[in-house]
Amino acid sequence: MRKPTLQDVARTAGVSYATADRVINKRGGVAQKSILRVRNAIRDLGYERDFHAANLSRKRHFHFRFVLPNSDHSFFRALHAAVEAETIRQRADRVMLSVVEVPAHDPDAQAAALEADGLDCDCVAIVATEAPRLSAAIKALRARGVSVVTLVGDAAPEFRTAYVGIDNVVAGRMAGRLLRMAHIARPGLVLPVLGALGARDHRERLDGLRAVIAEDGHAIRLCDPIIVHDHPEAMRRQLAQVLAETPSISGIYSIGAGNRGLLDVMAERGSSERPVVVLHELTPTSRTGLERGLIDAVIDQKPAQEVALTIEVMKAIVAGRDWRATVSEITPAIFLKDNLPATGLAGESA
Amino acid sequence: MRKPTLQDVARTAGVSYATADRVINKRGGVAQKSILRVRNAIRDLGYERDFHAANLSRKRHFHFRFVLPNSDHSFFRALHAAVEAETIRQRADRVMLSVVEVPAHDPDAQAAALEADGLDCDCVAIVATEAPRLSAAIKALRARGVSVVTLVGDAAPEFRTAYVGIDNVVAGRMAGRLLRMAHIARPGLVLPVLGALGARDHRERLDGLRAVIAEDGHAIRLCDPIIVHDHPEAMRRQLAQVLAETPSISGIYSIGAGNRGLLDVMAERGSSERPVVVLHELTPTSRTGLERGLIDAVIDQKPAQEVALTIEVMKAIVAGRDWRATVSEITPAIFLKDNLPATGLAGESA
DNA sequence: CATAAAATGATTGACGTCTATCATTTCATG
DNA sequence: CATGAAATGATAGACGTCAATCATTTTATG
Secondary structure, eight states, X not given: OOOOXXXXXXXXXXXXXXXXXXXXXXXXXXXXXXXXXXXXXXHHHXXXXXXXXXXXXXXXXXXXXXXXXOOOOHHHHHHHHHHHHHHHHHHTTTEEEEEEEEOTTOHHHHHHHHHHSOTTOSEEEEOOOOOHXXXXXXXHHHHTTOEEEXXXXXXXXXXXXXXXXXXXXXXXXXXXXXXXHTTTTSOEEEEEEESOSSOHHHHHHHHHHHHHHHHTOSSEEEOOOEEOTTOHHHHHHHHHHHHHHOTTOOEEEEOSSOHHHHHHHHHTSOTTTSOEEEEEOOOHHHHHHHHTTSOOEEEEOOHHHHHHHHHHHHHHHHTTSOGGGTOOOOOOEEEOTTOOOOSSOOOOOO | OOOOOHHHHHHHHTSOHHHHHHHHTTOOOOOHHHHHHHHHHHHHHTOOOOHHHHHHHHTOOEEEEEEEEOOOOHHHHHHHHHHHHHHHHHHTTTEEEEEEEEOTTOHHXXXXXXXXXXXXXXXXXXXXXXXXXXXXXXXXXXXXXXXEEEESSOOOTTTSSEEESOOHHHHHHHHHHHHHXXXXXXXXXXXXXXSOSSOHHHHHXXXXXXHHHHHTOSSEEEXXXXXXXXXXXXXXXXXXXXXXXXXXOOXXXXXXXXXXXHHXXXXXXXXXXXXXXXXXXXXXXXXXHHHTTSOOEEEEOOXXXXXXXXXXXXXXXXXXXXXXXXXXXXXXXXXXXXXXXXXXXXXXXX
């Protein structure tokens, strides 16, 4: 009844432990017929290697490095915190995590970080910004045998091994869908608020929004987006101005950061008079906004889960397993006033 | 630089391995001052016991049993599938999972299942239905040293050790919030559709809905709920009738199952003419409904995650750890047409 | 059939922990 | 200071695997 060991396999295959070991560890020098007998025994017994014992014996340990933006935006802090949290639990599995901080949205700094180290770790995860120099750095790392996983932001699809993150077009579509629900049987005017114009993820979200709104036919129109550079101050100023100029705005989709400014503007209005607001990332700010009824919905990419999943993918990569089996894509979550998770990291791991 | 072992701890504490071992395994017979020295060494070195090596040595293995409804409702099948999926990965951690099926909503059968076995397993998880007999069975099991975890459905809060599942009041509130979003600047009439009247989870969801709708003031009214006993046929018949009698119904909240019937009724209408629909659990049926635009939102309790979390809690319980540290509550998810996860089990694990 | 090459068996010492046993040292107490 | 109890040390075998060595058997080849 107990779990079979390699000893059991060897016995039922009629070979020695050494031969069975040669087979499962592909050491070579084994006759074809012996290989088959061992394989059959493995199948018949339902043998599975005890990975923990194996790792113990191998004294294998991995070093994974996270290259994260040093931005003080809440989302990135949450990412950072998630890595810290995982550091502890992963230690039990013999994997060490370390974090390098680089200036946000600075591909050159990112590339420099990859070029600087890379020798002393087995796999790198990076919040990437698209740029030729970064692509080159990723390619070079890969040539040195260090795989790169992008998370949250993707880059160099030909060279990085995997991407963990949400589909930003989907995220934009979700926002559009919510805004459509809020405009049933009435016309509307929706204002998209962009962070950076160049950022691909922001463009994708905008595309998603446009697609879903277009499907609605004619009742909802879109304003020209305003660009606030992820800054609360710019958000406050520009948003107040646009709302004053165009009082018919009935919905806002804030695609990037700087939402503290948005909350301020909403707080100045009667809550029944304000437009419907959808924005991104569950942060202390957006949480407050929901609780106070200043905004309606938050689309969240679950940073803790993203980090956990990234680590699983990295493990699969360095173990030579097919990491695609591991990737259950990150589905963005929707938070309303009523389903806010308990404070603390909502680190649903598992 | 490598992870310290108990040998290292003993050395820096200036005691023998045996004494360090006596301390961390609480075997007694150690002088207070030695205990302190070992504790300090553990702290200074940041020693953490290698659980895998420990389990290997102990040849500890656990047997957890799931008592699940044998209902063929998709949700329960998903639960069942999630347990199967976990069975494989948990084997690596020396825990065996087994499933017992009992008739749905039958507390006596549930109690019988608990009374029958219970001897050959270390912890039981059960989708519970409230009833005195079941409470007694859970109490008896506990007396025999077998902890019971309820999942999805709770019962006997005094006797079961933990509950893993969603807060159904929250779920109802979420539905209410979505329906409010769909009634901005227009009046509405919302029809709640109940499964069983007696089921506590359904009552709680209805309470949540009522609370949020009431906060809205006056614009939205609630119809008297109809009760369809989770049956597609009853759903189809009754729903068609009520909608015919009361054409002003602008929103539907289906609290239980039988939603195939609901889809049929919606399909007969023009998609622009139908009420807004919110229902529960992402199943093939509800998925189809979203894809075809027959319904608007699905509130899902993520069965795969519930199962994974249940197992974590059970592990913590039998290991004598504080399982409360493990429980990150299950936050219900919202699915729209646009964020449907790839088919297959959306098993976001570990 | 002799010989080399290939395949196999047997065994050993790790890895970090648990559990147990037995010998030795330290301590309090009369 | 003698005595027994308490505390400590030392050590060994297991858990399931890896990695290596060396001896032995089987097989192919001329």
